[in-house]
Amino acid sequence: MANKYSVILPTYNEKRNLPIIIYLLAKTFKENKLDWEVIIVDDASPDGTQDVAKQLIKLYGAEHIQLKPRAGKLGLGTAYVHGLNYVTGNFVIIMDADFSHHPTAIPQFIALQKEQDFDIVTGTRYAGDGGVYGWDLKRKLVSRGANFLASITLRPNVSDLTGSFRLYKKDVLAKIISVTKSKGYVFQMEMMVRARSLGFTIGEVPISFVDRLYGESKLGGDEIVGYLKGVWNLFTSV
Numbered sequence: 189m190a191n192k193y194s195v196i197l198p199t200y201n202e203k204r205n206l207p208i209i210i211y212l213l214a215k216t217f218k219e220n221k222l223d224w225e226v227i228i229v230d231d232a233s234p235d236g237t238q239d240v241a242k243q244l245i246k247l248y249g250a251e252h253i254q255l256k257p258r259a260g261k262l263g264l265g266t267a268y269v270h271g272l273n274y275v276t277g278n279f280v281i282i283m284d285a286d287f288s289h290h291p292t293a294i295p296q297f298i299a300l301q302k303e304q305d306f307d308i309v310t311g312t313r314y315a316g317d318g319g320v321y322g323w324d325l326k327r328k329l330v331s332r333g334a335n336f337l338a339s340i341t342l343r344p345n346v347s348d349l350t351g352s353f354r355l356y357k358k359d360v361l362a363k364i365i366s367v368t369k370s371k372g373y374v375f376q377m378e379m380m381v382r383a384r385s386l387g388f389t390i391g392e393v394p395i396s397f398v399d400r401l402y403g404e405s406k407l408g409g410d411e412i413v414g415y416l417k418g419v420w421n422l423f424t425s426v
């Protein structure tokens with residue numbers, strides 16, 4: 189069977205970013221002669237993101253773009269779980285819709301996956317020539333601190349635990365999701381810890397994470413508290 193790559197794209201108020209990210213995804217997949225689809229999981233964005241998504245379905249075709257909305261803002265982790273239900277490909281790519289994750293890295297993820305038959309390939313901002321651009325000191329410290337805390341307590345041996353730009357074998361993602369308990373941003377970290385304890389192989393590709401141009405981050409204080417609780421729960425259970 190030929191490979192098919194399904195992108196799960198969670199959106200909340202991404203009206204301005206969505207057309208461009210879809211354009212770049214379509215371009216990347218076409219140029220690399222890959223079979224693809226994007227599943228947009230929108231949580232009832234008040235800015236009209238879903239109207240834009242519907243236009244994009246007309247433009248690119250329902251075989252390439254699916255819109256799978258939810259009734260309210262239910263969090264990033266459960267958005268992936270929801271999107272996975274509609275995946276028709278054998279590989280899944282998870283990424284943000286605001287260009288912090290650039291589609292040009294996708295062919296590199298795919299090449300590395302093929303090279304060693306990795307179960308997961310994760311983008312990393314914290315190894316090789318990866319990096320973060322456009323964040324203030326506070327946000328940098330939160331991200332570094334979150335990674336440091338989880339890596340010393342849980343030792344998953346992955347250099348970027350909290351990033352979400354990743355490629356998974358579909359069955360592997362389904363397995364990991366079935367044992368992952370977190371609902372918010374902490375989901376990314378828990379998934380890597382679970383993947384390691386299940387014995388899955390993880391490759392890393394350095395990426396540049398550039399902060400969004402349009403709109404605001406949805407990372408707030410409650411997500412940070414949720415993260416700390418998540419580390420603690422894993423530390424006392426795994």
Ligand SMILES: Nc1nc2c(ncn2[C@@H]2O[C@H](COP(=O)(O)OP(=O)(O)O[C@H]3O[C@H](CO)[C@@H](O)[C@H](O)[C@@H]3O)[C@@H](O)[C@H]2O)c(=O)[nH]1
Nearest residue numbers: 198199200229231262263264267284285350352405406407
């Ligand atoms: N459907 C849905 N989508 C959401 C929600 N919250 C955020 N999103 C979408 O998820 C993506 C990431 O959200 P941002 O608000 O842009 O996150 P960030 O602060 O830039 O955080 C990034 O860095 C974190 C830490 O490294 C990552 O954990 C996170 O996944 C993301 O890559 C965007 O496409 C955004 O629209 C939600 O509750 N529901």
Ligand SMILES: [Mg+2]
Nearest residue numbers: 284286288400
């Ligand atoms: Mg962002």
